[in-house]
Amino acid sequence: MARKLLLEHAQVPGINTYEVYRKHGGYRSVEKALKTMSPDDVVEEVKKSGLRGRGGAGFPTGMKWSFLAKPEGVPRYLVCNADESEPGTFKDRYLMEKIPHLLVEGMITSSYALGANTSYIYIRGEYSWILFILEKAIAEAYANGWLGKNIQGSGYDLDLYVNIGGGAYICGEETALIESLEGKRGNPRIKPPFPAVKGLWQCPTVVNNVETISAVVPIVNDGGEEYAKIGIGKSTGTKLISASGNINKPGVYEIEMNISVEEFIYSDEWCGGIKNGKKLKACVPGGSSVPILPHFLVCKTANGDTRMMTYESLADGGFATGSMLGSGGFIVYDEDQCIVRNTWNFSRFYAHESCGQCSPCREGTGWMEKVLHRLEHGGGKMSDIDLLVDVAKKIEGNTICPLGDAAAWPVSAAIRHFREEFEWHVNEPRAAMERNYGLVTEKTFAPAS
Amino acid sequence: MPKVTIDGQTIEVAEGTTILNAARQIGGELVPPAMCYYSTLKGSGGKCRTCLVRVTKGSEKDPRPMPKLVASCQTPVMDGMEVASKSDPSVVEARASVTEFLLINHPLDCPICDQAGECHLQDLAFEHGKAKTRYEFERRTFEKIDIGPYIKLHMTRCIMCFRCVFTAQQLCPERVHGIIHRGDHAEISTFIEKSIDSEFSGNVIDVCPVGALTDRTFRFKSRVWFLNPMDAHRECPTCSGKAVVWMYGGEIYRVTARKDKYGDVHDFICNTCRFEKKGKGDWTVEGPRDIDRHSVISQNHYEHGEKTVR
Numbered sequence: 001m002a003r004k005l006l007l008e009h010a011q012v013p014g015i016n017t018y019e020v021y022r023k024h025g026g027y028r029s030v031e032k033a034l035k036t037m038s039p040d041d042v043v044e045e046v047k048k049s050g051l052r053g054r055g056g057a058g059f060p061t062g063m064k065w066s067f068l069a070k071p072e073g074v075p076r077y078l079v080c081n082a083d084e085s086e087p088g089t090f091k092d093r094y095l096m097e098k099i100p101h102l103l104v105e106g107m108i109t110s111s112y113a114l115g116a117n118t119s120y121i122y123i124r125g126e127y128s129w130i131l132f133i134l135e136k137a138i139a140e141a142y143a144n145g146w147l148g149k150n151i152q153g154s155g156y157d158l159d160l161y162v163n164i165g166g167g168a169y170i171c172g173e174e175t176a177l178i179e180s181l182e183g184k185r186g187n188p189r190i191k192p193p194f195p196a197v198k199g200l201w202q203c204p205t206v207v208n209n210v211e212t213i214s215a216v217v218p219i220v221n222d223g224g225e226e227y228a229k230i231g232i233g234k235s236t237g238t239k240l241i242s243a244s245g246n247i248n249k250p251g252v253y254e255i256e257m258n259i260s261v262e263e264f265i266y267s268d269e270w271c272g273g274i275k276n277g278k279k280l281k282a283c284v285p286g287g288s289s290v291p292i293l294p295h296f297l298v299c300k301t302a303n304g305d306t307r308m309m310t311y312e313s314l315a316d317g318g319f320a321t322g323s324m325l326g327s328g329g330f331i332v333y334d335e336d337q338c339i340v341r342n343t344w345n346f347s348r349f350y351a352h353e354s355c356g357q358c359s360p361c362r363e364g365t366g367w368m369e370k371v372l373h374r375l376e377h378g379g380g381k382m383s384d385i386d387l388l389v390d391v392a393k394k395i396e397g398n399t400i401c402p403l404g405d406a407a408a409w410p411v412s413a414a415i416r417h418f419r420e421e422f423e424w425h426v427n428e429p430r431a432a433m434e435r436n437y438g439l440v441t442e443k444t445f446a447p448a449s
Numbered sequence: 450m451p452k453v454t455i456d457g458q459t460i461e462v463a464e465g466t467t468i469l470n471a472a473r474q475i476g477g478e479l480v481p482p483a484m485c486y487y488s489t490l491k492g493s494g495g496k497c498r499t500c501l502v503r504v505t506k507g508s509e510k511d512p513r514p515m516p517k518l519v520a521s522c523q524t525p526v527m528d529g530m531e532v533a534s535k536s537d538p539s540v541v542e543a544r545a546s547v548t549e550f551l552l553i554n555h556p557l558d559c560p561i562c563d564q565a566g567e568c569h570l571q572d573l574a575f576e577h578g579k580a581k582t583r584y585e586f587e588r589r590t591f592e593k594i595d596i597g598p599y600i601k602l603h604m605t606r607c608i609m610c611f612r613c614v615f616t617a618q619q620l621c622p623e624r625v626h627g628i629i630h631r632g633d634h635a636e637i638s639t640f641i642e643k644s645i646d647s648e649f650s651g652n653v654i655d656v657c658p659v660g661a662l663t664d665r666t667f668r669f670k671s672r673v674w675f676l677n678p679m680d681a682h683r684e685c686p687t688c689s690g691k692a693v694v695w696m697y698g699g700e701i702y703r704v705t706a707r708k709d710k711y712g713d714v715h716d717f718i719c720n721t722c723r724f725e726k727k728g729k730g731d732w733t734v735e736g737p738r739d740i741d742r743h744s745v746i747s748q749n750h751y752e753h754g755e756k757t758v759r
Contacts, residue, residue, distance in 0.1 A: 359550045365633070367584065
């Protein structure tokens with residue numbers, strides 16, 4: 001049985017209430033940090049743990065914290081990014097729904113480490129019911145003296161607020177999130193300055209994912225070195241994976257980052273194999289933005305090594321033959337799934353969610369969506385495939401925020417690995433539509449233009 | 450003071466100057482095009498991505514090159530920085546692709562557009578665009594909207610540079626101009642088509658790089674290249690009163706603010722000057738205004754000023 005650090009008590013009845021959570025060792029990290037550690041000690045501990053940002057980019061959290069500017073007389077803020085909107089990712093939702101106090105506890109410890117006296121949890125608009133779960137947990141924390149003035153007699157003050165977003169994917173980008181939190185239109189800011197220097201209300205700000213902040217709790221409790229022992233190389237600790245797609249047991253799993261992808265997909269402890277005994281076709285290992293992997297690159301890397309569920313191993317081979325761990329949105333496709341249709345669906349999402357600030361992303365995502373729609377619905381041309389590659393290349397790296405990259409990567413990767421399927425859609429449009437949408441006759445077949 | 454080298458030319462500029470402004474101080478071919486940056490509007494820039502350049506050497510202290518192309522209007526220069534603008538093929542390619550993106554939803558009907566001849570997108574397309582489009586879908590269109598009695602908004606032509614939004618924010622005390630929706634269906638809006646009641650609202654016409662915001666008192670009266678621009682001034686209680694009057698014969702067809710070489714207005718003018726004072730007696734004409742007529746339409750028509758054929 002694998003070790004669980006975050007979801008250990010997730011199935012305990014009533015863990016969402018303060019009493020039960022406290023009985024299972026809750027708020028120990030706050031006690032330990034406030035009484036025995038200085039803020040810098042906590043940062044040091046997180047650095048030692050090798051914890052990496054769980055929101056997708058995988059940037060070392062300790063390093064991010066040490067970049068925080070600390071000018072005299074200027075408040076600092078910690079913002080928790082609970083705007084989990086990446087298609088295929090639902091780990092934060094599970095965590096907040098089941099054990100909201102873990103996040104609250106992590107927020108208190110992390111805020112103490114960063115010297116923030118006001119912190120925010122920015123939650124996506126679609127998680128409206130979790131807002132109440134979190135607010136209840138925060139109220140309980142206030143009532144028991146874990147929040148507010150002079151926490152547990154330590155002299156440290158902290159106010160924690162939950163803020164609900166309006167339902168835009170782009171507000172998960174940290175600067176857009178800050179803009180939205182300030183009450184403005186959620187457009188990403190142009191960097192530099194980075195939030196660590198000028199963030200919320202033009203003050204130094206750290207934005208971290210729900211899972212990252214929750215992971216601070218076991219790190220402070222057991223020590224960073226203990227946490228770093230789990231996992232391989234620079235991928236330390238446990239990671240929540242949202243497994244979905246054609247597998248027997250979809251759900252949220254906490255894994256130690258030392259198991260192989262093959263084990264994760266086929267072991268009964270995790271996904272339990274492909275549904276209905278079908279064959280694996282492809283896998284998106286880290287949420288819709290990361291490149292898709294064809295079946296022969298899922299379990300083995302290009303040079304024959306076993307692919308592990310780690311940041312490094314999944315990225316092995318670069319974008320040519322690798323992918324990214326990303327946010328851990330693990331989507332598995334069986335042999336019947338259509339990659340063209342899937343790519344169109346992803347690109348439709350990005351076209352809808354582009355903020356419209358910068359030209360390559362605003363126009364490019366819409367263009368890719370239209371071309372893919374045509375390809376998928378029987379009106380494609382052979383030149384469309386190269387056009388898509390070219391448009392994706394021109395968006396990538398030329399935009400203000402990473403949404404442009406996130407929209408371009410899945411398209412170029414799908415064509416890189418599944419070009420024959422795209423060509424089949426061009427050559428045999430009727431057969432392709434029949435496979436994806438059922439009976440299509442000569443009469444009902446109407447290619448899109 | 451930091452020294453920066455752009456396309457092999459070195460210049461010393463004030464601390465905090467952006468690459469674009471350093472390039473403008475050098476002048477000439479290496480100046481990156483800018484569709485959204487506006488020197489007199491705070492916060493503008495960074496959006497259109499036409500001014501992308503490659504930083505081949507970060508600074509004297511940290512000589513690493515920057516991994517991606519950067520928006521030159523937003524990136525401050527560092528001492529010893531080396532920048533490739535037009536000399537780098539990847540920069541030229543990136544600009545060409547941004548031009549393509551800007552044009553996929555922009556109507557290609559310059560002959561019937563009021564902005565033709567002074568349109569920045571026309572210039573950009575002339576320099577970086579291709580003769581044929583690869584876009585085969587229906588273009589995005591909108592109904593024309595009258596913003597008050599003086600300004601016409603035609604969103605179909607808009608390239609979302611946000612300049613007019615910044616103008617409304619920074620010049621007009623009551624902000625009634627903003628953006629609704631997002632992505633490729635985003636729209637400039639004056640929240641539920643409320644007209645802008647500000648003495649300085651007319652300046653959104655001058656800052657618009659394309660024909661999305663035009664002067665209703667001038668629309669389709671003439672073409673800019675038929676008119677003679679003259680520097681003129683008048684005693685105005687609201688603004689500086691320094692403007693350019695565009696004349697044909699003895700008649701004043703329209704009034705605009707004075708734009709610099711890059712199309713940026715430094716002295717914004719009020720609506721009275723712009724829309725209501727069109728009698729010859731209203732203005733003291735100083736003399737012909739030298740305007741950098743670089744647009745495709747004025748090719749070979751104007752000899753003075755900078756050489757026109759690029």
